[in-house]
Amino acid sequence: MSISEFFSMGGFGYYVWMSMGMALLLMLGEVFVLKSQRKGLIKQIKRTIRREKTRL
Amino acid sequence: MKINWFKYSAPSTFYPLTHKLVPVFAGLAFLLIMGGLYWGFFQTPDLLTDQKQYYRILYVHVGAAWMSMWLYAVLVFWALIGLIFNTRLAYMLAAATAPTGAIFTFLTLWTGAFWGKTSWGTYWDWDPRMTTELILLFLYIGYMALQSAIDDSRRSDRASALLATVGLVLIPIIFWSVNCPDPNQCAALHQQSSMSQVEGNIRIAWLVTALGFWMFAFMVILMRVKNIILQREQHTTWVKRLICSNEGQQ
Numbered sequence: 001m002s003i004s005e006f007f008s009m010g011g012f013g014y015y016v017w018m019s020m021g022m023a024l025l026l027m028l029g030e031v032f033v034l035k036s037q038r039k040g041l042i043k044q045i046k047r048t049i050r051r052e053k054t055r056l
Numbered sequence: 057m058k059i060n061w062f063k064y065s066a067p068s069t070f071y072p073l074t075h076k077l078v079p080v081f082a083g084l085a086f087l088l089i090m091g092g093l094y095w096g097f098f099q100t101p102d103l104l105t106d107q108k109q110y111y112r113i114l115y116v117h118v119g120a121a122w123m124s125m126w127l128y129a130v131l132v133f134w135a136l137i138g139l140i141f142n143t144r145l146a147y148m149l150a151a152a153t154a155p156t157g158a159i160f161t162f163l164t165l166w167t168g169a170f171w172g173k174t175s176w177g178t179y180w181d182w183d184p185r186m187t188t189e190l191i192l193l194f195l196y197i198g199y200m201a202l203q204s205a206i207d208d209s210r211r212s213d214r215a216s217a218l219l220a221t222v223g224l225v226l227i228p229i230i231f232w233s234v235n236c237p238d239p240n241q242c243a244a245l246h247q248q249s250s251m252s253q254v255e256g257n258i259r260i261a262w263l264v265t266a267l268g269f270w271m272f273a274f275m276v277i278l279m280r281v282k283n284i285i286l287q288r289e290q291h292t293t294w295v296k297r298l299i300c301s302n303e304g305q306q
Contacts, residue, residue, distance in 0.1 A: 012110035019167040023116040034279045
């Protein structure tokens with residue numbers, strides 16, 4: 001089986017790879033969004049801590 | 057060994073536990089999904105000459121469909137624990153489950169559309185299974201919208217938990233929607249479950265991938281609950297201490 005044969009999926013490549021691609025996109029995207037959300041939260045909390053310290 | 061489970065019902069003790077669990081589930085998810093898809097694409101040689109290779113969509117479609125329904129049950133489980141015992145962490149876990157459930161529901165509809173186009177010639181039809189799955193997506197979105205619409209988190213938790221619990225009736229309807237009692241009354245396009253008739257290698261690949269989806273769901277739900285804890289408890293001393301210490305950097 002050649003590489004092009006594998007990707008063509010017997011003529012159904014578009015349907016198979018659109019499905020697999022969306023699964024990959026959503027799963028990686030979810031992890032990425034959660035990681036950047038976490039970074040933002042930590043930054044925000046650090047800012048609050050700094051502000052409280054200067055006020056004292 | 058006796059484990060005090062109630063110890064972990066406080067966000068401050070649950071948080072460090074998730075730190076250890078997230079990498080474990082991440083590793084398991086990666087191995088199982090990669091292994092399952094490898095088996096599904098490369099270890100089914102007797103079927104490679106078959107022209108109907110679009111069946112391979114099932115590796116993501118069925119797993120995602122199972123997750124969309126299971127995660128709703130998980131959501132309702134935590135919502136009920138929250139309503140009965142009034143624990144903050146249970147509500148946070150319910151809230152953390154919803155987006156992942158919605159993503160799997162969307163993935164089910166998306167992959168189903170592409171599978172439907174190949175085998176039925178249409179991306180969409182108002183078939184009972186598809187219609188009820190679409191309603192499930194709206195239910196997840198409704199839960200999340202209600203959760204974010206009320207500013208007071210105690211009230212939004214309780215209101216959205218009630219909505220989720222009422223919505224639970226939909227799950228058995230989706231499950232049995234392919235078993236049309238009278239073909240003259242309702243024409244179901246969607247086929248019934250055919251797990252027992254499927255070739256062995258395909259079944260292994262499909263079940264391993266589905267198990268990988270479970271591990272992925274555990275991973276992202278724990279990641280999200282960590283964010284929710286940080287968000288809601290940001291004014292407490294333990295969060296501030298955590299952020300100042302090294303653990304907060306991870």
